[in-house]
Amino acid sequence: MSGFSPGARKFFAVVWLTGSSLAGCGPAMEPDAPDEAVGTGAQPLTEGAPLTVHDASCLQLQDQNTWSSAAAFMADVGPALGLPAVLQDLNRAGPMLTASTHPPATGYKGGFRWNDGDMGTSEWIPQALTAGVSGSTNTAIVSWHYALTSPDKGVRISVADISDMSASAVNYRHLLLVRPTSAGNFTAVAEHGGGLAWFGNYLYLADTSDGLRVFDLTQIRQVDTSTACETTLGKNGTVWCAYGYKYVLPQVSAYVMPASLTSPCRTKFSFLGKDTRGTVPAVLSGEYCNNGDTPCPYDGNTPGLGGRLYRWPVDAATNRLKTVGGAVKPERAYLMNEPNVQGVAPIMTTTATTSYWLSSTRYGGALFKVSTGASRKAYLSGSSQWPRMPEGMHATGSGTNLWTVTEGVTGVTAPALGGRVVFFVDQAAVD
Structure with a gap:
């Protein structure tokens, strides 16, 4: 992919955006960022510039509140199974990456590729990654987008046991x-x-287009895997089918933007991240923007740079978003000043919530360290510092590892050359 040299900067002017939807003083400043300027109105957007604090006071999400009814709808399908049960029934093996097969990445520590069928399929494409602990099992979860249209099978996830990265393979x-x-x-x-x-x-x-969907990992159900189920979804006679998959993970609720919200207040939820820094944990969400077919409302004359990054507060007691009067408001928002962003992870070596890593397909693949106080630091695939086509990320709370997944270059299966991989690097190496 063509692009500017790593140190280059292009300066652009953005048009003045008006309208009642932009009114308001926005979220209150956080104690760890007293000198940040809030970006409203005309703003010069510069690729690689520090994050610009953005007024998101017009934006909100509403809980669809289907927590109880959704679970009740699944009762007839079978007993609810937790994630630990699935982790005891992993049926695929992804070989570990080696010194000769892993992609270039600054601070590389380890990783794995998918099995041969998943490396080569054109039906499913890896997108997002998150991670955590289930019982005593360190677990990575990766989402895959279904690339065909008839039928649209939607989204699948891979649950992978990453407890022992010195083994010969990761089971998933x-x-x-x-x-x-x-x-x-x-x-x-x-x-x-x-x-x-x-x-x-x-x-x-x-x-x-709408917000956040929520799935309950305690509500996993086992379904039928007979040949008749390979092309069927839902109830089929006396059994339930899921296109041949053995387990389904059901949605239990969603947080959606009111239909009355319009652009530029209305946003896109292109990627997510998990942030446990500060006094309130947060779901991070951001917009993918480019200078072609996917501009963003704040781009103006600076295509691709107006993507916004939001912090949605999580109630630590319930793990649901914090609602006030039935609505969830972002506690913080930024203009990223970066194009083609695909993922986000917090810089875990600080408690301040003003610095992040951004995963981008700019320059064919890049990792950007960004903050409100300094211009970005870039690790580029063209300089053998980061793999091609990176997507979602997860930073471990200990400040040790930064995990990421790649989408894979079309037609490439060799992991060192752009094939699909999941790997982690030393956070300190890219800090």
Whole structure:
């Protein structure tokens, strides 16, 4: 992919954006960032510039509050299974990457590739990554977008046991995400699957146009895997099917933007991240923007740079988003000043919530360290510092490892050359 040299900077002017939807003083300044300027109105957007604090006071999400009814709809499908049960039934093996097969990445420590079928399939494409601990098992969860249209199978996730990265392979299994529609029935989740964030028993999924979908990892159900089920979804006679997958993970609720919200207040949920820094944990969400077919409302004359990054507060006691009067407001928002962003992770070596890593397909693949106080630091695929086509990320709370997944270059299966991989680097090496 063509682009500017790593140190180059292009200066652009952005048009003045007006309208009542932009009114308001925005979120209060956080104690760790007293000198930040809030970006409202005309702003010169510069690629690689520090994050610009953005007034997001017009934006909110509303809880669809289907927590109880969704779980009740799945009761007839079978007993609820937790994630630990699935982790005892992993059926695929992804070989570990070696010195000769891993992609270039600054601070590389380890990783794995998928099995041969998953490396080469054109039906499913990896997108997002999150991680955590289930029982005593360190677990990575990766989402895959279904690339075909008839039928649209929606989104599947892979749960992988990453407890022992010195073994010869990582064991994993795919599950299909579903949305309950009525008692004893469900449908596919027709989304891109571009973002995941795991809090407690809840898995948050980016809903590009509307907000966040929430799935309950204690509500996994086993379904039929007979030949008749390979082309069927939902109830089929006396059994339930999921296109041949053995397990389904059901949606239990969603946080959506009111229909009355319009651009530029209305945003896109392209990718997600998990941030446990500060006094309030947060789901991070951001917009993918480029200078071609996917501009963003704040781009103006600076295509691709106006993508916004939001912090959505999480109630640490319930692991649900914090609501006030039935609405969730972002506690913080930024203009990223970066194009083609695909993922985000917090800089865990600081308690301040003003610095992040951004995963981008700019320059064919890049990792950007960004903050409100300094211009970005870039690790580029063209300089053998980062792999091609990086997507979602997860930073371990200990400040040790930064995990990421790659989408894979079309037609390439060799992991060192752009094939699909999951790997981690030393956070300190890219800090």
